Amino acid sequence: MISLTDVTLTFPDGDHRVTAVDHATLTVPAGTVTALTGPSGSGKSSVLAVAAGLIRPDSGLVEVAGVDVTSLDRRAATDFRRTRLGIVFQQANLLPSLTALEQLCVLGTLGGRASRADRTRTRERAAMLLAAVGLADQAGKRPHQLSGGQRQRVNIARALMNEPDALVVDEPTSALDHERGSAIIELILELTATSGAATLLVTHDRSHLDRVDQVLVMEDGRLSAAADALALRS
Amino acid sequence: MFVAWRDMRFATGRFVLIGAVVALITLLVGFLSGLTAGLANQNISAITGLGASSIVLAAPADGEQATFADSAIDADAATTWAAVPGVDGVQELGISQTRMTTDDARTSVALFGISGDAVPGRAAEVPADGTASLSRTAAEALHVSRGDTVSIGGSELAVGSVVDDQWYSHTPVVWTSLSEWRSIQAAQGSPGDGATALAITGNPSADAVTGAEQATGTVSKDVLSSLLAIGSFRSEIGSLLLMVAMLFGISALVIGAFFTVWTMQRAGDVAILKALGATTRRLSLDALGQALVLLVLGVGLGIGITAALGSAAGTALPFVLSPLTTLVPGVIMIALGLIGAAFALRSILSADPLTALGGNR
Numbered sequence: 128m129i130s131l132t133d134v135t136l137t138f139p140d141g142d143h144r145v146t147a148v149d150h151a152t153l154t155v156p157a158g159t160v161t162a163l164t165g166p167s168g169s170g171k172s173s174v175l176a177v178a179a180g181l182i183r184p185d186s187g188l189v190e191v192a193g194v195d196v197t198s199l200d201r202r203a204a205t206d207f208r209r210t211r212l213g214i215v216f217q218q219a220n221l222l223p224s225l226t227a228l229e230q231l232c233v234l235g236t237l238g239g240r241a242s243r244a245d246r247t248r249t250r251e252r253a254a255m256l257l258a259a260v261g262l263a264d265q266a267g268k269r270p271h272q273l274s275g276g277q278r279q280r281v282n283i284a285r286a287l288m289n290e291p292d293a294l295v296v297d298e299p300t301s302a303l304d305h306e307r308g309s310a311i312i313e314l315i316l317e318l319t320a321t322s323g324a325a326t327l328l329v330t331h332d333r334s335h336l337d338r339v340d341q342v343l344v345m346e347d348g349r350l351s352a353a354a355d356a357l358a359l360r361s
Numbered sequence: 362m363f364v365a366w367r368d369m370r371f372a373t374g375r376f377v378l379i380g381a382v383v384a385l386i387t388l389l390v391g392f393l394s395g396l397t398a399g400l401a402n403q404n405i406s407a408i409t410g411l412g413a414s415s416i417v418l419a420a421p422a423d424g425e426q427a428t429f430a431d432s433a434i435d436a437d438a439a440t441t442w443a444a445v446p447g448v449d450g451v452q453e454l455g456i457s458q459t460r461m462t463t464d465d466a467r468t469s470v471a472l473f474g475i476s477g478d479a480v481p482g483r484a485a486e487v488p489a490d491g492t493a494s495l496s497r498t499a500a501e502a503l504h505v506s507r508g509d510t511v512s513i514g515g516s517e518l519a520v521g522s523v524v525d526d527q528w529y530s531h532t533p534v535v536w537t538s539l540s541e542w543r544s545i546q547a548a549q550g551s552p553g554d555g556a557t558a559l560a561i562t563g564n565p566s567a568d569a570v571t572g573a574e575q576a577t578g579t580v581s582k583d584v585l586s587s588l589l590a591i592g593s594f595r596s597e598i599g600s601l602l603l604m605v606a607m608l609f610g611i612s613a614l615v616i617g618a619f620f621t622v623w624t625m626q627r628a629g630d631v632a633i634l635k636a637l638g639a640t641t642r643r644l645s646l647d648a649l650g651q652a653l654v655l656l657v658l659g660v661g662l663g664i665g666i667t668a669a670l671g672s673a674a675g676t677a678l679p680f681v682l683s684p685l686t687t688l689v690p691g692v693i694m695i696a697l698g699l700i701g702a703a704f705a706l707r708s709i710l711s712a713d714p715l716t717a718l719g720g721n722r
Contacts, residue, residue, distance in 0.1 A: 209638020224371030
């Protein structure tokens with residue numbers, strides 16, 4: 128589960144401060160997808176950053192998988208992201224020197240030297256995840272050899288590499304056409320259901336909102352009235 | 362070094378370029394080190410090869426430094442020093458720079474006249490009166506070998522032996538007996554009853570040394586300190602060592618600059634890895650490991666080329682090829698390069714994982 132309770136986040140802007148998140152409260156149950164939508168600059172990515180432990184809010188409580196993220200120091204927050212959280216970036220953010228398989232395997236090395244058995248397990252899981260996202264035959268390709276949609280699939284597979292309790296997904300379809308974007312959303316929905324992770328999906332593309340479990344709208348840093356996806360579908 | 366190895370394979374051209382720069386700087390440092398050692402050797406090897414514990418020179422005037430060129434020590438001083446408790450042996454050493462000739466050749470030599478039964482540190486007999494032991498370079502310059510005759514200032518000497526090169530102030534050494542040296546000095550109009558310096562073996566106390574210095578009007582220096590009494594050595598060594606030191610500094614700056622730029626270019630990747638959960642320690646070790654591999658390969662190549670060129674130089678250049686002029690500078694280069702690379706870690710330390718998120722504000 129991802130839970131934000133009365134979270135406020137401000138940033139310095141010259142002599143004063145800008146409120147990016149204004150007393151936001153939300154809950155994302157495990158195994159569900161909550162879409163956070165709203166216009167550009169409304170604070171959606173700031174909510175993601177807070178949920179991912181990348182920035183500490185000015186006030187409020189952030190709990191992810193039962194862990195109070197706001198109480199973690201920098202090292203603990205790093206360890207938390209590596210072991211309990213998956214991040215799907217807006218721009219795929221693949222490392223240019225690594226193959227698709229290595230983009231996933233690198234997660235097994237971030238915390239320190241891994242044993243041979245660990246490395247074998249990592250490699251097997253990476254191969255399994257690439258197959259799950261339909262890229263088993265692209266494992267040896269580097270990012271410049273993959274299409275935009277394929278890079279985004281690698282991005283998603285990487286986020287699931289360490290069996291996270293929560294997924295934060297930052298506008299995964301922004302650089303894709305509608306057809307590929309739809310396929311990506313479908314993949315996220317499917318993997319959320321199978322992995323049981325709580326998924327917070329930031330998107331400005333409303334065409335996908337009818338497929339998620341919960342929709343929240345953000346404007347000027349405030350979470351306005353949530354719309355139930357089930358109600359939308361019915 | 363998961364990412365580091367793959368970075369190097371992916372950006373091979375970039376790393377080959379910096380590796381080549383490291384190799385070239387190492388070559389420069391190694392060659393200069395070898396040349397410095399070679400030039401130093403051509404100044405001092407005859408003194409350092411004496412096997413003495415200390416060298417005694419005439420005390421200089423106030424405010425001046427003792428020099429071999431201005432030193433003159435009488436026989437009484439040698440007797441006084443031989444009686445100092447702790448002194449095991451004293452050999453009088455006459456040194457002069459002169460010209461040696463044959464019928465068809467001439468060359469500059471440093472004439473060393475030595476007392477006693479053996480040339481210290483050389484396990485060779487002191488040449489008998491009327492004979493000389495020539496350094497190989499001097500013998501080749503004069504086209505002479507054992508049994509031939511050479512002349513110094515009108516005095517003829519038989520070549521008793523040709524020995525391995527020993528040098529003094531960039532001239533090859535010719536060994537004679539002290540009495541022969543004095544005779545030659547007298548024939549050339551110089552006072553011929555003393556010596557230039559004393560080569561002392563033993564370990565006398567500081568008080569005993571001070572007493573002997575005051576009694577004889579001399580100064581005692583350990584062998585290394587006495588080398589500064591050779592004018593050409595003193596004037597050269599500071600400049601050469603400064604050049605070597607500056608090259609070390611330049612190498613650290615160049616390597617540090619490369620890794621700073623390289624790390625800055627990777628700042629985005631570093632932020633992504635941090636966002637994914639990479640610790641700063643892991644990223645720093647990755648970067649330093651990459652620098653170490655590059656440095657070892659580049660320095661190794663540079664040392665290899667230095668050794669090859671040094672071997673090929675033969676006697677054409679005063680070049681010393683030894684671990685001191687190759688491995689030691691190589692290790693220093695690697696250490697300084699790592700220090701330079703460590704400065705580049707600031708980019709890693711300061712990379713904000715928040716920037717990995719697009720539109721995070």
